[in-house]
Amino acid sequence: MESEIKKRFDNYIREKGLRKTAQRDVILEAAFSSDDHFTAEELWMKARKIDPKTSRATVYRTITLLLECGMLREIDLGRDERVYDPNFIESPDHNHLICIDCGKVVEFEDENAAVLIDCITRRLGFRPTSKSMRIEACCDKLRSSGMCENLIELRLGKK
Ligand SMILES: [Zn+2]
Ligand SMILES: [Zn+2]
Structure with missing residues (x-):
């Protein structure tokens, strides 16, 4: 730490x-x-x-x-x-992608997304105080190969 x-x-x-x-x-x-x-x-x-x-x-x-x-x-x-989430100190604008199939959470940062959120918020007459978005997604791995190690872990109760 x-x-x-x-x-x-x-x-x-x-x-x-x-x-x-x-x-x-x-x-x-x-x-x-x-x-x-x-x-x-x-x-x-x-x-x-x-x-x-x-x-x-x-x-x-x-x-x-x-x-x-x-x-x-x-x-x-x-x-x-x-x-x-303990990661906002290091990356205040990070986003989350959540897999609705296997529950995996992926953190990501994207400058363009941050600028876009900023523009939209200001156009609506506000100032953003935190810029974090959440994307729900399907598991590509599960769809293409029929399984995903994350789902297996989830079912075994490790996560
Ligand atoms: Zn996070
Ligand atoms: Zn998966």
Whole structure:
């Protein structure tokens, strides 16, 4: 995890008048050590791998703090559960393509798409504050070869 992330969170904690705790640091590490999106339960699992004593309530409270300070964003993957995305710090305008067949999520950035969204928003008389789009798509691999390793993983419950 980059120290910038830790610094930013520490500043926010201080502004809020909260104490720095080792538990929150563990959760921060679990959240930002990879690009993976996660649910609260998944984050709890990751955090417990670093420190088995991490409490579930602290995970939920820390997620709220991270959302408040804009370090984490909730994204809509069309699932029933809340999914959080740690990648908006590095790429604030990134987009998601979601495969409706196998559930794979592909993150991408595109300058032209960002400019286009910007133009449309301004033409409608607004200023964009975040430019993220979501594309739902069919799995090409599944259609052409009849199977997709992602779907197999999904069915095995690994994802
Ligand atoms: Zn993302
Ligand atoms: Zn697929």
